[in-house]
Amino acid sequence: MPLALAEKSCTPCRGGMPPLTPEEAANYHGQAPDWELLDGAKRIERTYRFKNFREAFAFVERAAALAEAEGHHPEIRFGWGYAGISLHTKKIKGLHENDFIMATKLDRIAAESMQVTA
Secondary structure (H helix, E strand, O other): OOOOHHHOOOOOOOOOOOOOOHHHHHHHHOOOOOOEEEOOOOEEEEEEEOOOHHHHHHHHHHHHHHHHHHOOOOEEEEEOOEEEEEEOEHHHOEOOHHHHHHHHHHHHHHHHHOOOOO
């Protein structure tokens, strides 16, 4: 059985390689089904919902720590009761396996928090 994406670590992407094709992205999307494939499968995005600002901020802090540990940094926006994450690999102007690794790890953090309402 292949290793689940959430069990992998991001690998440095130096550019010069093609982004995932829409078909490849769709295959990875199966492990992160709550994320939206956007911009012709060049980006993925998800919004998490929380009970209040404090819980959203706590999630963002954990997401930031994960991003530093993995060396893969998403766009994060948040406010009262929500945190939105957008992932793509800038060096290849599209999606890489790393984006889906981060997505599944962020989903795990959100599920562990028990404060996610949707």
